[in-house]
Amino acid sequence: MNTDSFALRHIGPRRSDLPEMLKTIGVESLDQLMFETVPDDIIMKRDLDLDVAMTEQEYLEHITEMAEKNKVFKTYIGLGYYPTNIPPVIQRNILENPGWYTAYTPYQAEIAQGRLEALLNFQTMVSDLTGMELANASLLDESTAAAEAMSLLFAVRSREQKKNNAVKFFVSEEVLPQTLSVLKTRALPIGVEIVVGNHKEFDFSEGFYGVLLQYPGRTGNVHSFKDFIAQANHSNIKVAVAADILSLVKLEAPGQFGADVVVGTTQRFGIPLGYGGPHAAYFATREEFKRHIPGRIIGVTKDLDGNRALRMALQTREQHIKRDRATSNICTAQVLLAVMAGMYAVYNGPEGLQDIADKVHNTTATLANALEELGLYQMNDTYFDTIAIKTDATKIKYIAEAKNINFYYPDEETVSIAVNETTTLKDLNKIVAVFVEATNKKVIKVSEIIKGNAIPAEAARKTKFLTNEVFNSYHSETELMRYIKKLERKDLSLNHSMIPLGSCTMKLNAAAEMLPLSDPQWGNIHPFVPIEQAEGYQQVLKKLEDQLTEITGFAATSLQPNSGAQGEYAGLMVIRAYHESRGEANRNICLIPSSAHGTNPASAVMAGMKVVVTKAGDNGNIDVDDLREKAEKHKDNLAALMVTYPSTHGVYESAIKEITSIIHQYGGQVYMDGANMNAQVGLTNPGNIGADVCHLNLHKTFSIPHGGGGPGVGPICVAKQLVPFLPTNPIVKTGGEKGISAISAAPFGSSLVCLISYAYIRMLGVSGLKRATQFAILNANYIKERLKGHYETLYSGERNRAAHELIVDCRPFKEHGVEVTDIAKRLIDYGFHSPTVSFPVTGTLMIEPTESESKEELDRFCDAMIAIRMEIDSVSKENTNNVLKNAPHTLRMLTDDVWDFPYSRKEAAYPLAYVGENKFWPTVRRVDEAYGDRNLVCTCEPIEAFMEEA
Structure with a gap:
């Protein structure tokens, strides 16, 4: 046993398990199984x-050497990316916690209530700050979110606009350069014509269906778009605004001005730069566009007992079953990062965010004042965190980089400086020193932060935000740590048991692979x-x-x-x-x-x-x-x-x-x-x-x-x-x-x-990668043979072998009144996340064990599936009050004084002996999907308030 081998730690089955697994499958060797599974040609x-x-230790030493080759300068480039303070309580308890990072997309709502609540917080935060009615649970980055806005507004054009072939989309010249590039990519195939220009010169002609504005602009200017948006609305031209999320603490919400879509990134809410990602983008819009909003939306509903529950809303739309009429795609979320950004807002609350935004703005104003004292021309009359200096950019760049400082240089005569929450008084003096050297002026010492006033009165924020209790309750580390843990306990992740999802490959995410992510x-x-x-x-x-x-x-x-x-x-x-x-x-x-x-x-x-x-x-x-x-x-x-x-x-x-x-x-x-x-x-x-x-x-x-x-x-x-x-x-x-x-x-x-x-x-390495593939195939075929006689495998290869996944047919169980969803929910009582439900064939389960799962875990899963099969045989279509239809069973049900079910508490909660050793309790009963879609609530308001209003 080579304890230095990473493959040994990654691949689940032991060498001693192999003979029994091969015997169950009916082959002599792993090579024979590969021969019977993979076409020879x-x-x-x-x-x-x-x-x-490499061994784990060799790799960690190697990646540290690689990290030391990066030069971490003080960076004021901006353009949608900012250094940020990651609260250690969030870094340790979410980013570095497998209870959060190994979870799957919350299709099984009953075992994802923690993540769903964290995402609902994110949506509420975004809705509040943007002033929009509806926000989704994150997108990929600001640029692709802007492209989704362009596509959504194209899809919702009026009948008259479609008749007149209105295909022009105006993009402000102050939009971020990477966003413009992505817009061009996405516009080309759908027939949208992009027109770039100064929004002050836009003529609101009939050929346009939409507009994208940047708020604040690329080099820092803050424009009041109230009159522009009013004129666009009058001309039936819809408006999307790409807005800096932190600036919205001080700037009025675009929704208050009549914007139709607001997009951006939440990176500066406690997410590392990471050379570009991953970061959670946001997308907020009007409720009338809910059927067109891209990505996932978390909504409030109720469970079988009428208790408040959360789930992904409008899942039919989200899955894009319309397929060839789709305008977006489902793989568009950054959940882990959205959870972190939402927790940043929970931790800081409205007053904390106000303090951070004020500090950023005041620091920017202090810098602008100091540079003007040097006789330099600061171009922005209005700004939040970014100023633009007219000077010799080439000279400044040379001096700044020698002092380990990065600015943004839009052209040879402009230096753009974007201040962030990590910028200190010491940092300001280092920035000023660059310009002192470049201009040969007398040294200026900045001794205090002054109060800024560079936000135009008509654009200043007047509306409240983050008034919900969750954003005003967890401001000490102790309280936030416990809140995060409370949510984590509601979710079933890979740190509890196997997640056997076909097509989704939920394998080990090794700690050694994850450690460098925390390295600054x-x-x-x-x-x-x-x-x-x-x-x-x-x-x-x-x-x-x-x-x-x-x-x-x-x-x-x-x-x-x-x-x-x-x-x-x-x-x-x-x-x-x-x-x-x-x-x-x-x-x-x-x-x-x-x-x-x-x-x-x-x-x-x-x-x-x-x-x-x-x-x-x-x-x-x-x-x-x-x-x-x-x-x-x-x-x-x-x-x-x-x-x-x-x-x-x-x-x-x-x-x-x-x-x-x-x-x-x-x-x-x-x-x-x-x-x-x-x-x-x-x-x-x-x-x-x-x-x-x-x-x-x-x-x-x-x-x-x-x-x-x-x-x-x-x-x-x-x-x-x-x-x-x-x-x-x-x-x-x-x-x-x-x-x-x-x-x-x-x-x-x-x-x-x-x-x-x-x-x-x-x-x-070479042999480990190949062996991982072989064991993924081995594990799938082992499950296939263990379930034989209990479930029919729908498709097999020419020699009756599965690849790395298999589909079991649950449609025959309808004669017992049992649907595939009932099996999925009953598996929760056995401590497992369900396999993929009804994809690619309705009424089936697609199972993929991956190579990381041990024989013991595979056996537990198979035992659970076989036990459920026996339960199916014992129920009838006429009697729906059974252990399958009532699954999953919560702790509240089991401890209630009343038990009105024709089976025992033990049968409900502890159907097999192993469950008692490691019981997972869902926090809600089966959720009511239809109710939630009929009564769409996507913010933190309690369902009782909504029900009273309805």
Whole structure:
């Protein structure tokens, strides 16, 4: 037993477990299982060319050496990114706590009430500060949130605007440069025409349907948009405002001026810079647009006993079951970061935020005053935290960087300085010293912070915010620590038991992978610093790109997409650019199998493609004849095939090479969805099966934690012909020579969490990565055989083997009156999160154990599933008062004086012996989804108040 081996710690089953597991499956060896599972013609003929595996200690020493190559300057660049004080109580109890970072998206509301409450706090905070009726539970970054606003306003155009083909979207010249780049990317395929200009000169002509304003502007100016928005409303032109969240403490809420959408980032609410992410964006709008709002919304409802409960609202819309009519995608949340930002507001409260905002503004005013005393011209008549100095920018840059200071230089004659909450009096004097040296003036000593008054009276905030009790109760560390723990106890995460979700790959997020995230040498780097200041990041990110390129069998990788859905979109946009470069812009047909992820058609439509669905055969595989027929039919316009491999049905389709060759024969490119890459690494790869581009879910296969629904990273890996078209960034050079404009705000996406995947690959090495894949397949097939005779596996490979996941059919149980949801809820009583419900086939459970789970845990899960199967046999359709329909059972039910159920308390709460050793109690009974959607409440107001009003 090599105790230095990370693979030993990561992979669950012990060597001594292997004989029994193989015997249960019916094979002699792991190699035989691989032979019977993976088609021989796609097996890699060589090992991956990667570095030798490191031990955990070697890796931690290595990553510390890499961190020391980063230069952490005092940074005043701004542009939507600010150094911030991360409250240690939040860092220790949320960011570094597996109870929070290993949770899954809260689809099973009964075991996610803590996270749901934290997200409701976030939504309430955003609604209060923006003055809007409705906010979602976070988006990816400010730039993509602005693009979502552009798309939403396009979707809700009036009938007259659609008739008159109003497709122009005005963007203020003061919008952040990275936002403008992302807007251009998203506007192109949906037919929106972007017009950039000075908002003071906008003519409100009929061709425009919407406007995006920046509040405050890119270099700091604060404009009062009240009259502008009033005129836009009069002209039936809708207005989106990108607003700095901290400035809204002092600036009037855009909603008060009549804005239709308000977007931004909450990064400066206690989230590390992390060289660009992950950070939680926000999106707030009017309630009338609730059916169009992107991402997830947390809402208030009630449970079976009428008690207040929370859940994701409008889930049908959120899942985008409309598929090929979708305008957005579901993989758009940054839950862990939203929880942190919401807790920052809880911890500081309205008075604390006011104090922070006042300090920032007063510090800025003090700096402006000192520089004006030097005789310098400060350009901004109004500002919150950013001033602009007219001077020799090249000279200032040279002196500032010599003093370890970064400013932003919009042009050769302007220096922009963005103050933040960490800026001290000492820092101010260092900034002033730069300009003293540049101007050869007498040294000025700033001795005190003066009171600022650079916010125009008509834009000053007059409305209250954060009046709810939660924002006025937990201002000591003791109280906040207990509040965080109270919420954590309501959630079932990987630190309690296995989360066997098919397609979501909830594997171990190793502590050694996570530790560097708390290192300020990684956390305090702005994404737009000069490249030489981020040498550690550059080396690690380049190495990660090379690792992923090797693993996928492709030619290059872009880390920019910061979610799986963003990766899908980026891959298709790169394919689109490739066809256009060849004079084949007409190629716009995307073939998608009927079994595909719901995000696939949504991404295709967003990329301006027309979806043509291909059939599946009775065995769940792609109908090759139907695919060939449709590829030939659309050969003149065929752009791409989107295919998941192994398939969404958990099968390695043996015809995959034939499928990809058909697409190439008719001029298309093959996009492979990397959701199931955990069944490929080290055995085969997308390049080997004939794909041209794939996205990878680093938050699945490569061990970044789900964080309750984000952070995620969805890089794309591409074949040689697509390399020139990889996405770029307007500030930091990245991407291909003919690269598409930006997909995300930061040049390398969510760089901070990319350290996790880098660690995963460095510590597993070639043999560890391959073994992880083999054990993922082993564990899935072990579950399949253990459940045999109790549940039917819906699809299997040609030799009756599953890939890394399997689908069990629960539809026959309807004759007992039992739905698949009943099984999902009953599993909670056994201490497990449900597998994926009704995807990709209605009435089924899709199970993926991952390689990290031990045989003991697999057995506990199988025992629970078998026990539930016996319970199904004992109930009838006529009697709904049974242990399945009443699940999950809460502690309140079990301790009530009255027990009106035809089964025992023990049967309800402790159905198997192991449950008593580690019982998880849901805090609410089954939630009423329909009630919550009929009575949409998405802020912290108690449901009783809403019910009385209704």
